[in-house]
Amino acid sequence: MISGPPAAAMVAGKAALVCAGLLVGLGARYGAGCTNGHGVCDLSRLSPRSAVATSAFILAGFAPVFAARHLLS
């Protein structure tokens, strides 16, 4: 059924990954949880607080992706 692990292509260099990792840590810390925490665990618990956080990080994700892919490149 599964022939092997699906390929994962890295789209960023080392420096970008380090910066991104720091942002991930900051975001998870100050957002009081990460995508899995808010988006899966806490939405499962019907937490309104996490619904706000999840909406925020999904909506805010559209902007940098649009900028990086369609405005800057």
Next chain:
Amino acid sequence: MHVLTALAAVLQFGIGLIVSGTTNPPKVLGVLDLAESWDPSLAIVMGGAILAAAPSFRFASKRERSLLGAFMRLPAATRIESPRPWWAASWPCATAAGATDPATPGRPTASLSPCERGAFSAGERPAPLGTRMQDHLGPAVVAFVEVLVGVGRLVQFQFMGPVATRWLLRQVR
């Protein structure tokens, strides 16, 4: 016994991430790119995860210890603070820069506060040589980090006890 169940939970979670493509940055970017070839398939993964987790959390919310006797505490905070959503927004910025999901095991038996550690896969832009190895590096790193985080949680919950855990959390906060 706790060691085995925690390990099984972590492995299952890590495999789920890899099989669903959640560890693949282009796939994650596809969800966020509304302007071009929008690929919402990971939203279905998220919905599936919620469907699977909701009954478990409902069951767990009435308990103070897991079925195997492990101490557990679900998040109690309900207040919506205004700056928090903006900080939460830093995750997708990081994703756009190339990192993947900050994933930690979300099993209901050990939820001090879900997913506080950010584990992200690291790798470089695939070089012409050794590209095939690079392709598998990300998921492998994620799986490895998942196991490490799982073992860390295990030590935290099983061997240090609730008191030490609370002390640790106070230091972190």
